[in-house]
Amino acid sequence: MLLAELYFHNGPLLNYLHFSPLSHSPATVFDCSPLPKHHQTAVMGNCCFGGDGGDQSAIGGSSFHPNSNAPNDAVDGFLKSRGYHGLYTEIELSLSASNLRDRDVLSKSDPMAVIYTKGRDGSLQELGRTEVVLNSLSPQWIKKIIITYHFEMVQTLVFRVYDIDTQFHGIEEKMLKLEEQQLLGEGTCLLSEIVTKQNRTLPIDLVRKGESGSSTRPMKLGQLTVHAEECVASKTTTELVFRCMDLENKERFSKSQDPFLVISKCVESAHVVPICKTEVIQNDLNPTWKPVSISISQVGSKETPLVIECFDFNNNGRHELLGKVQKSLTQLENLHSSGQGENLFVPITVGKDHQTKVLKSRLFVDKFSESVHHTFLDYLDNGFEMNFMVAIDFTASNGNPRLPDSLHYIDHSGRPNAYQKAILEIGEVLQCYDSDKKFHAWGFGARPIDGPVSHCFNLNGSSGHSEVEGIQGIMTAYASALFNVTLAGPTLFGPVIAAAAMIASQSLAANEKKYFVLLIITDGVITDLQETKDALVNASDLPLSILIVGVGGADFKEMEILDADKGERLESTTGRVATRDIVQFVPFRDVQGGEISVVQSLLEELPSQFLTFMKNRDINPYTT
Amino acid sequence: MAKSKNGALELTIISAEALSLTKTRPVKKNAYVIIKVGSNNDQITTMDTENGSYPSWNEKFLIDVPMHVKSFTIEVRCKNFFGDHVVGSARIPMSDFIGGYFPCNYLQFLSYRLRDRYGERNGIINLSVKMMSASNIASSSIPTTYSMKTTGWNYGASMGQKLTHGVVVGVPIQNRY
Numbered sequence: 001m002l003l004a005e006l007y008f009h010n011g012p013l014l015n016y017l018h019f020s021p022l023s024h025s026p027a028t029v030f031d032c033s034p035l036p037k038h039h040q041t042a043v044m045g046n047c048c049f050g051g052d053g054g055d056q057s058a059i060g061g062s063s064f065h066p067n068s069n070a071p072n073d074a075v076d077g078f079l080k081s082r083g084y085h086g087l088y089t090e091i092e093l094s095l096s097a098s099n100l101r102d103r104d105v106l107s108k109s110d111p112m113a114v115i116y117t118k119g120r121d122g123s124l125q126e127l128g129r130t131e132v133v134l135n136s137l138s139p140q141w142i143k144k145i146i147i148t149y150h151f152e153m154v155q156t157l158v159f160r161v162y163d164i165d166t167q168f169h170g171i172e173e174k175m176l177k178l179e180e181q182q183l184l185g186e187g188t189c190l191l192s193e194i195v196t197k198q199n200r201t202l203p204i205d206l207v208r209k210g211e212s213g214s215s216t217r218p219m220k221l222g223q224l225t226v227h228a229e230e231c232v233a234s235k236t237t238t239e240l241v242f243r244c245m246d247l248e249n250k251e252r253f254s255k256s257q258d259p260f261l262v263i264s265k266c267v268e269s270a271h272v273v274p275i276c277k278t279e280v281i282q283n284d285l286n287p288t289w290k291p292v293s294i295s296i297s298q299v300g301s302k303e304t305p306l307v308i309e310c311f312d313f314n315n316n317g318r319h320e321l322l323g324k325v326q327k328s329l330t331q332l333e334n335l336h337s338s339g340q341g342e343n344l345f346v347p348i349t350v351g352k353d354h355q356t357k358v359l360k361s362r363l364f365v366d367k368f369s370e371s372v373h374h375t376f377l378d379y380l381d382n383g384f385e386m387n388f389m390v391a392i393d394f395t396a397s398n399g400n401p402r403l404p405d406s407l408h409y410i411d412h413s414g415r416p417n418a419y420q421k422a423i424l425e426i427g428e429v430l431q432c433y434d435s436d437k438k439f440h441a442w443g444f445g446a447r448p449i450d451g452p453v454s455h456c457f458n459l460n461g462s463s464g465h466s467e468v469e470g471i472q473g474i475m476t477a478y479a480s481a482l483f484n485v486t487l488a489g490p491t492l493f494g495p496v497i498a499a500a501a502m503i504a505s506q507s508l509a510a511n512e513k514k515y516f517v518l519l520i521i522t523d524g525v526i527t528d529l530q531e532t533k534d535a536l537v538n539a540s541d542l543p544l545s546i547l548i549v550g551v552g553g554a555d556f557k558e559m560e561i562l563d564a565d566k567g568e569r570l571e572s573t574t575g576r577v578a579t580r581d582i583v584q585f586v587p588f589r590d591v592q593g594g595e596i597s598v599v600q601s602l603l604e605e606l607p608s609q610f611l612t613f614m615k616n617r618d619i620n621p622y623t624t
Numbered sequence: 625m626a627k628s629k630n631g632a633l634e635l636t637i638i639s640a641e642a643l644s645l646t647k648t649r650p651v652k653k654n655a656y657v658i659i660k661v662g663s664n665n666d667q668i669t670t671m672d673t674e675n676g677s678y679p680s681w682n683e684k685f686l687i688d689v690p691m692h693v694k695s696f697t698i699e700v701r702c703k704n705f706f707g708d709h710v711v712g713s714a715r716i717p718m719s720d721f722i723g724g725y726f727p728c729n730y731l732q733f734l735s736y737r738l739r740d741r742y743g744e745r746n747g748i749i750n751l752s753v754k755m756m757s758a759s760n761i762a763s764s765s766i767p768t769t770y771s772m773k774t775t776g777w778n779y780g781a782s783m784g785q786k787l788t789h790g791v792v793v794g795v796p797i798q799n800r801y
Contacts (some may be wrong), residue, residue, distance in 0.1 A: 579733045
C-alpha cells in the first residue's frame with residue numbers, strides 16, 4: 001500500500017511517516033501527510049506518476065472524516081495534512097537595541113547585529129547579519145533573520161552587535177570582516193525563551209564577549225530586543241469537494257474509467273508543483289471525490305492559479321489525462337457560489353501550435369469552506385504551557401546504587417548515570433515551556449525508611465507535596481532519595497500514571513492552560529501490564545503525554561505494546577479503547593554513544609499530541 | 625456523587641472504525657447505532673450510507689439515566705439485502721465517566737471496542753459524553769473527593785510527624801492563577 005511504497009522510495013521519509021500513531025483505517029493512514037514542505041513535492045511526484053502505479057489513495061491535504069471532532073488518530077493526520085506541523089516552523093527574528101555604547105569620537109556608533117546558533121559543543125555558526133544603521137545608539141534593524149524552530153531541541157542563539165567603522169561603509173554586510181570591527185556587546189538566549197514569551201518579544205542585556213550569563217556582575221552595554229514572528233503567510237485552510245460530470249470514456253478495451261484529480265499550483269516559469277490528489281473512484285464518469293483541503297500557505301495566495309487535472313487511473317502508472325481546468329481559489333469559490341460547472345479542456349498539438357480543445361466534461365465545486373487553524377506557537381504565545389513531571393524506577397534490578405555497575409550509581413567525577421542523563425536531556429528541552437519551573441517528581445518500586453514498598457513516593461521525601469524546583473531540584477531529590485530508600489520491586493507503572501493523571505485532571509477542572517508531560521525512566525519490563533494499560537486508557541482524554549525511557553540492557557519488547565505507534569490501540573479491561581495515543585517509548589541504550597537523536601525523536605511528537613488534544617476539544621488559543 | 629440521583633447524559637455517537645460482517649467481508653454501507661439504556665426506549669441513529677466500514681454519524685442524544693443503571697449498551701447494526709445484522713456491541717460502564725478524573729459537565733471523548741455475538745473483536749466505536757446532573761452543579765468546580773496514595777520516603781523523619789505506613793495523602797491543588 002501507499003505507506004509501504006513511500007518507505008521504499010524515499011528513505012528519509014521514514015522519519016516523518018512514523019507518526020500516524022493509531023492508524024488502522026486506511027483512511028487515516030493516507031490521511032496524514034506529515035511532511036515538511038520540501039519533502040512534499042518530492043513525494044507527490046513519486047506517488048502520482050511513479051512507475052509503480054499501484055496506489056489508488058488520496059494524498060496531501062485531503063480529509064476523510066467529515067467531522068473534525070473524531071477523537072482518534074484521524075485528527076492527528078488531519079492536523080498534519082492541514083499544515084499543523086508543530087515542528088519545523090520557520091521563524092523570523094527582528095532586532096532592535098537601546099542604550100548601546102558610543103564608540104565613535106565625533107558621531108554615534110554605526111551598529112550592525114550578527115546572529116549565531118551555538119552548537120552543543122559550544123561552536124558558533126553564523127545565521128545572518130542585519131544591515132548597518134548609521135549614527136544610532138537605539139537602532140531598529142529592518143533586515144529579518146530566518147531560523148527554523150525545532151521543539152525537540154535546545155536552540156541557543158548568540159547575538160553580537162558591532163560598531164562598523166566609517167571606512168567600511170558601503171561595503172556589503174556579508175563581506176565585512178568582523179574581527180576588524182568593534183564589538184559593542186554580546187547577548188545570548190534560547191529560541192524557546194522567545195517563543196514562550198507572550199507577544200514573543202524578549203529583551204536581552206548585552207554584555208562583554210564571553211561573559212554572557214556567567215559573570216557575577218556583567219557590565220551593562222545596552223539592551224537588545226528580539227521579536228519572533230512565525231513565517232506563515234496565512235493560517236487559513238479551505239476545504240473543497242469536487243465533482244465531475246460527463247467525463248469522456250477513453251478506455252478502448254472496454255475497461256472501466258477510474259478517475260482521480262491532481263491539484264497543482266503554477267509557480268514561476270510556467271512550472272507546476274502538485275499539492276494534493278484525490279482518491280481514485282472506480283468506474284465512474286460522474287464522480288464526486290472526498291473533501292480535499294488546501295491551505296493558503298501551501299498555494300501562496302487565493303489568487304495563485306491552480307491546475308486541476310483529471311486522470312484515468314492506470315495500473316502501469318501511465319495515467320491518462322481526461323481534461324483539466326486552471327482556476328485560482330477565488331475563482332473556485334465563485335464557481336461554488338454560482339453552482340455552475342467549468343468545462344474541462346485538453347491541450348492538443350497541431351503542428352507546432354499548442355492549442356486547447358474544450359470538452360463537454362465539466363467540473364463542479366460542491367463545497368467551498370474556509371477555516372483558520374492555530375499553530376503550536378499560537379498556543380504558547382497565549383499562555384499555554386507544558387508542564388514536566390518525572391517518575392524514576394527504584395526497583396532492585398537496577399543494582400545496588402553504591403556499586404559502580406549499578407544503573408543508579410552516582411559517579412562523583414560528575415559523569416551522569418543513565419537516569420540523570422535522561423532527566424537532563426529531556427528536562428532541558430521541556431523546562432523552557434514551564435513558567436514556574438516546578439516539577440512533580442516521583443519514584444516507584446522502593447521501600448522508604450521503615451515502610452512497605454511504595455509504587456509512587458515523592459522524590460523530595462516530603463509526605464505532602466511532590467514538587468521540586470527546576471531540573472537541579474530533580475537531580476538533588478533523586479540523589480538524596482537514592483540513599484534513603486531500599487530498592488525493591490515489582491515494577492508497577494499504574495500508580496505513577498494515576499498520580500500524573502490526577503494532577504492533569506485537577507488542572508483541567510481549574511481551567512488552567514496546561515498540558516502535562518510525564519517522563520517515566522525504567523530499567524525493566526513492567527509487571528502490571530494490564531493495570532498500566534487501564535491507567536493509560538483512563539488518562540487518554542486528559543491533557544497528558546507520557547514518555548517512557550528504558551535504560552539498561554533489559555528486553556523492552558513488551559513495553560512497545562504501550563506505544564501505539566508500534567502496536568495496537570490500547571484497550572482497558574472494561575473494553576474502553578484509548579482516545580488517542582499518549583505514550584512514546586524509547587530504549588535509551590541506543591543514545592549512550594552521545595547521540596541525541598533518540599531523545600529528540602521522543603520529544604518530536606509532543607507538539608502534535610498537544611495540538612490533537614486542543615483540536616479535539618475545540619480549544620482556541622485566543623480564548624481565556 | 626452524581627450516582628445518587630437521576631442524571632442526564634448528553635451522548636454523541638461520532639463514528640466507528642473497521643467494521644466487518646464476517647472475517648473477510650467489511651461492512652459496505654448502511655451501518656447504524658442503537659443505544660440501550662435500562663428498560664427505556666432504545667434510541668437509534670440514522671444510517672450511514674457513504675463511509676462503508678468507517679461510518680460516521682455525529683448524532684447527539686439526550687439520555688435520562690436512572691440511578692440504578694450502572695451501564696448502557698451500544699449496538700452497531702447494519703442493514704443490507706439479506707437483512708438486519710448486529711455487527712458488534714459494547715457495554716459502557718457509567719463509572720468510566722462518573723467519578724473518574726473528570727469534572728462534571730465536562731465533555732469526554734471515549735472509544736470502545738465492539739465485539740460481535742461470539743465475543744470476537746469487531747471494530748471500535750467513538751463517542752463523546754457529557755454528564756449533566758442537576759445534583760452536582762453546585763459543586764461542579766473541583767472534585768474534592770479524590771485522594772491518592774503518595775508517601776514520602778522519610779515520612780517518619782519529616783517534621784517529627786508520626787505516620788503509619790500506607791498513609792493516604794490528598795494532593796494539594798495547585799491553583800496559581
